[in-house]
Amino acid sequence: MKHFEVNFDGLVGPTHNYAGLSFGNVASQHNAKQVANPQQAAKQGLDKMKALADLGFKQGVLAPQQRPDLQLLRRIGFSGSDAKVISQAASAAPDALLAAYSASSMWTANAATVSPSADTTDGKVHFTPANLTNKLHRSLEPQVTGNILRAVFNDSKYFAHHQHLPENDYYGDEGAANHTRLCGQYGDAGLELFVYGRSAADASQPAPTRYPARQTLEASQAIARLHGLSEDTALFIQQNPQVIDKGVFHNDVIAVGNRNVLFYHQEAFLDTEKQLARMRQALPDVDLHFIEVPAAQVSVEDAVTSYLFNTQLVSLADNKMALIAPTDCQENPAVAAYLSDLLSQDTPIQDVHYMDVKQSMRNGGGPACLRLRVALTDQELSAVNPYTLLDNELYTTLNQWVDKHYRDRLSFDDLKDPQLVTEVCTALDELTRILNIGSVYPFQQ
Numbered sequence: 143m144k145h146f147e148v149n150f151d152g153l154v155g156p157t158h159n160y161a162g163l164s165f166g167n168v169a170s171q172h173n174a175k176q177v178a179n180p181q182q183a184a185k186q187g188l189d190k191m192k193a194l195a196d197l198g199f200k201q202g203v204l205a206p207q208q209r210p211d212l213q214l215l216r217r218i219g220f221s222g223s224d225a226k227v228i229s230q231a232a233s234a235a236p237d238a239l240l241a242a243y244s245a246s247s248m249w250t251a252n253a254a255t256v257s258p259s260a261d262t263t264d265g266k267v268h269f270t271p272a273n274l275t276n277k278l279h280r281s282l283e284p285q286v287t288g289n290i291l292r293a294v295f296n297d298s299k300y301f302a303h304h305q306h307l308p309e310n311d312y313y314g315d316e317g318a319a320n321h322t323r324l325c326g327q328y329g330d331a332g333l334e335l336f337v338y339g340r341s342a343a344d345a346s347q348p349a350p351t352r353y354p355a356r357q358t359l360e361a362s363q364a365i366a367r368l369h370g371l372s373e374d375t376a377l378f379i380q381q382n383p384q385v386i387d388k389g390v391f392h393n394d395v396i397a398v399g400n401r402n403v404l405f406y407h408q409e410a411f412l413d414t415e416k417q418l419a420r421m422r423q424a425l426p427d428v429d430l431h432f433i434e435v436p437a438a439q440v441s442v443e444d445a446v447t448s449y450l451f452n453t454q455l456v457s458l459a460d461n462k463m464a465l466i467a468p469t470d471c472q473e474n475p476a477v478a479a480y481l482s483d484l485l486s487q488d489t490p491i492q493d494v495h496y497m498d499v500k501q502s503m504r505n506g507g508g509p510a511c512l513r514l515r516v517a518l519t520d521q522e523l524s525a526v527n528p529y530t531l532l533d534n535e536l537y538t539t540l541n542q543w544v545d546k547h548y549r550d551r552l553s554f555d556d557l558k559d560p561q562l563v564t565e566v567c568t569a570l571d572e573l574t575r576i577l578n579i580g581s582v583y584p585f586q587q
């Protein structure tokens with residue numbers, strides 16, 4: 143049997159904009175109210191997917207969400223025609239209109255947590271959409287995310303889908319952004335690392351004081367239970383609260399793992415040595431490589447602005463690996479120097495490929511935020527909806543679809559235009575046919 147890690151990237155939706163919605167995410171706050179270019183954002187994302195596919199990796203596409211979320215606006219008291227709802231919200235509750243319009247589902251690292259079949263007791267691949275309770279605009283995603291995941295992984299013989307966790311910050315869950323997996327080969331049983339920001343039950347535990355900890359220990363434990371992971375298969379690690387307070391709102395902004403390699407910043411975790419010892423103990427037969435980036439070489443601030451750790455760490459031949467990094471890493475002198483030093487060392491990481499995903503980066507979303515990793519056997523892969531797997535034809539079709547339907551500038555004032563609602567629905571209706579995912583959106587039901 144063959145095994146693959148397939149990256150499912152979020153297709154950037156037609157309403158991509160800069161609304162400053164994410165307190166604790168430095169880029170989102172810093173770039174609030176800039177004019178966005180949804181067309182360029184979607185194309186940068188498609189180019190990243192194509193580059194990975196061209197390197198020989200399996201690459202999938204996840205559809206964006208329906209925006210604006212008119213159900214949110216109606217639920218908070220706006221009524222009448224869609225146009226009236228939008229114009230009323232624009233003057234009486236502009237923040238709610240911005241939340242309703244966010245294209246944040248593009249960051250599919252936050253779509254769900256996925257446990258591969260080699261780790262789970264029933265031998266199925268398990269999916270739990272993230273509830274994303276910490277931010278209003280993101281809390282609108284889990285239901286439709288679940289619909290989309292079911293339409294892509296649509297075979298109960300191989301895939302188990304769970305409902306998202308209860309919608310309260312006690313069970314705040316941000317999905318795969320706080321989850322990584324160490325293993326020998328993708329098909330071997332692995333160790334799933336769940337990184338949380340605070341304990342909801344025990345307020346005496348360390349927690350950040352400036353910015354929110356979005357993921358709780360209780361949420362991570364619930365996901366491990368739902369997915370049928372044993373005590374030996376799940377390790378719960380606390381993120382260093384001080385780095386959350388410096389803008390590390392998800393663990394994938396400060397650490398990334400792939401197979402036998404964990405690449406992380408010196409200040410990423412609490413009790414780092416103890417946790418590394420546990421990893422070694424849990425995987426005695428795996429030749430683990432812990433690549434710790436010293437704060438003296440790359441500060442947490444440089445990691446946050448460059449997204450050095452929001453890189454995709456991918457496997458090449460002969461147990462070598464490459465980083466898929468944002469071009470911002472080339473532009474930061476400390477990070478560029480670190481990477482050239484890293485490549486001269488004897489570690490599995492032997493190459494770096496740079497991608498321009500600046501439209502997404504300005505909202506705090508790097509290459510790794512834009513993808514959900516799913517490790518699959520060849521049998522499981524053949525049960526995936528084939529229309530969502532990227533090849534040259536789908537790349538061309540999706541580019542044409544973007545050209546036809548997307549605007550090349552979007553500002554807050556543009557969100558008041560009721561024509562945008564119709565434009566998005568027309569585009570998404572066509573997309574569901576391209577990706578053959580059925581009626582996943584509220585407007586189609």
Ligand code: SUG
Pocket residue numbers: 159160161162163164167170171244246249251252280319391392394395505506507508510511512
């Ligand atoms: O949740 N930004 C996203 C970025 C998510 C990045 N994902 C990972 N690290 N995996 C967030 O903060 C900003 C939207 C705005 O301000 O318009 C936003 O939602």
